[in-house]
Amino acid sequence: MNKKELTAALKKLGIKRGSIVMLHSSYVGMEPMDGGPDAVVDAFLDAVGPTGTLMVPAFGSLGIIAEKVKARPNAVFSPCPRGTIAAIGPKAEEIGRDHWKAPTAHGEGTPFTRLRDLDGYICLLGVDQDRNTTLHSIEALLELPYLNDTTATFKTPDGKERTKTWKYYPGPHRDFIGLEHYMRHEGIIKIERINNAMVRLMRVRDLFDLMLEIGEHDPAFALCDNPACADCVKQRAAIYADMISKELFKLTASSRLAGRYVPEMIENLKAAGISNIELDYIQGKACAKMSVDKLKKAVGEFAEEGIAVSALRLFYLPETPADVVKLAKGAGIKRIIFPLGENAAEAVAAAKAAKIAVAFANNGQGGILAAKTFKEAAAGYKAASFALNPPGFVRATEFPFLTSYKKGRMVRICGQLDLADATWDGCATRLAQGNGEVKELLSILRCETFSGWVCLGGGAAYPGSLSDAANDLTRLLENM
Ligand SMILES: [Zn+2]
Numbered sequence: 001m002n003k004k005e006l007t008a009a010l011k012k013l014g015i016k017r018g019s020i021v022m023l024h025s026s027y028v029g030m031e032p033m034d035g036g037p038d039a040v041v042d043a044f045l046d047a048v049g050p051t052g053t054l055m056v057p058a059f060g061s062l063g064i065i066a067e068k069v070k071a072r073p074n075a076v077f078s079p080c081p082r083g084t085i086a087a088i089g090p091k092a093e094e095i096g097r098d099h100w101k102a103p104t105a106h107g108e109g110t111p112f113t114r115l116r117d118l119d120g121y122i123c124l125l126g127v128d129q130d131r132n133t134t135l136h137s138i139e140a141l142l143e144l145p146y147l148n149d150t151t152a153t154f155k156t157p158d159g160k161e162r163t164k165t166w167k168y169y170p171g172p173h174r175d176f177i178g179l180e181h182y183m184r185h186e187g188i189i190k191i192e193r194i195n196n197a198m199v200r201l202m203r204v205r206d207l208f209d210l211m212l213e214i215g216e217h218d219p220a221f222a223l224c225d226n227p228a229c230a231d232c233v234k235q236r237a238a239i240y241a242d243m244i245s246k247e248l249f250k251l252t253a254s255s256r257l258a259g260r261y262v263p264e265m266i267e268n269l270k271a272a273g274i275s276n277i278e279l280d281y282i283q284g285k286a287c288a289k290m291s292v293d294k295l296k297k298a299v300g301e302f303a304e305e306g307i308a309v310s311a312l313r314l315f316y317l318p319e320t321p322a323d324v325v326k327l328a329k330g331a332g333i334k335r336i337i338f339p340l341g342e343n344a345a346e347a348v349a350a351a352k353a354a355k356i357a358v359a360f361a362n363n364g365q366g367g368i369l370a371a372k373t374f375k376e377a378a379a380g381y382k383a384a385s386f387a388l389n390p391p392g393f394v395r396a397t398e399f400p401f402l403t404s405y406k407k408g409r410m411v412r413i414c415g416q417l418d419l420a421d422a423t424w425d426g427c428a429t430r431l432a433q434g435n436g437e438v439k440e441l442l443s444i445l446r447c448e449t450f451s452g453w454v455c456l457g458g459g460a461a462y463p464g465s466l467s468d469a470a471n472d473l474t475r476l477l478e479n480m
Contacts, residue, residue, distance in 0.1 A: 011047055023069075027126070058078075083110065103167055128177050130174075145238045146171060146234075253456040260282075262298050271467065292331055312335070315339060328356060361389045361458075362404070415452040
């Protein structure tokens with residue numbers, strides 16, 4: 001191919017006189033080319049004409065075509081140590097001006113959004129969407145929770161040394177390649193073979209409109225769903241933690257749902273974006289039967305990884321509640337959840353003496369009886385609350401929301417909602433797949449600005465992994 005033929009092919013693709021084009025390229029597919037990579041640069045400059053502007057990224061490993069643009073004497077660089085670009089043409093100065101002053105490297109006030117404002121194009125020559133830096137612009141505008149700060153020391157155009165931090169800077173892996181099918185489906189991308197390269201052209205405004213809409217509905221839109229991709233697992237966890245941080249309730253998870261061993265629990269909690277754990281079982285053994293030293297060690301291991309213990313939970317009525325209180329206190333756990341039973345008053349007295357919080361989960365009683373038993377036992381102790389366990393009320397053949405919650409006036413006493421579900425015949429189910437009315441309970445508690453605990457897999461078996469349970473909660477929250 002020669003320069004003239006390439007210019008004609010670019011015009012056919014949609015590049016017009018006066019166009020502003022951001023070019024991401026690889027020279028490999030342009031071979032053989034008369035005049036080499038310089039001829040490719042000239043073909044682009046000819047296609048946009050003297051009133052058009054050609055832009056290339058000027059950071060990282062960019063390929064020989066971008067290097068040739070950078071080397072031209074009339075190339076203008078955007079002054080920024082992050083996301084800098086080089087441009088040739090009448091708009092080059094305007095596009096790059098004061099790039100370093102923008103609060104983000106790719107958002108408003110940067111060449112990437114100016115290209116949108118000036119109604120420019122992006123051309124991917126022999127490369128795919130993975131190289132499309134403008135998609136970082138969309139991430140920055142959406143202020144996605146997994147983006148980080150980046151800091152650099154650099155010289156501003158007036159020669160002064162400065163240190164600056166940019167917000168919403170992109171991290172490691174992205175699945176930009178996986179976004180192209182949306183563009184094809186919406187018809188906002190043209191793809192043609194030119195010489196031996198696949199060449200893509202899209203209008204920047206169309207790209208922003210489409211991707212912002214997708215990203216507003218799904219903040220994980222640019223991440224891959226490969227469970228072996230540690231980058232995207234971590235970034236998804238940041239999105240989850242951000243979603244939960246906007247809730248008034250505090251989220252915790254059952255330790256036996258989180259895993260069998262402490263390191264496994266930590267890894268699963270981190271991957272899910274959850275930073276609290278309710279200790280019921282470790283290695284299949286009841287935590288309340290562990291020695292103080294062992295339990296304290298486990299609490300320390302969680303704390304080291306930024307995970308707090310929300311409670312110690314029992315599934316049996318202990319002979320001597322005071323011993324359990326002593327164990328929790330010794331291990332540094334500030335709250336105990338007992339099953340509601342005949343020694344509830346004794347447990348309250350022991351907790352009160354040790355100045356430790358206590359909760360009671362309904363254990364086969366109906367709502368009215370459970371509330372009455374709890375209130376009698378907890379009278380006069382403010383740090384005593386009720387842990388509402390939907391499968392427990394299902395076991396008592398009640399509708400946990402329509403009957404137990406309402407008749408027991410649970411709103412007055414509830415300090416925790418267990419996110420677990422079951423059918424009338426006792427089978428554990430995923431959230432809102434059984435008779436536990438979990439969705440109704442969670443929704444009413446949110447309406448009543450409930451600021452207590454919500455525990456994934458709390459006080460009941462869960463038919464799935466922690467990740468399944470966390471996703472089930474997302475689905476519930478998105479659908480209320
Ligand atoms: Zn990934």
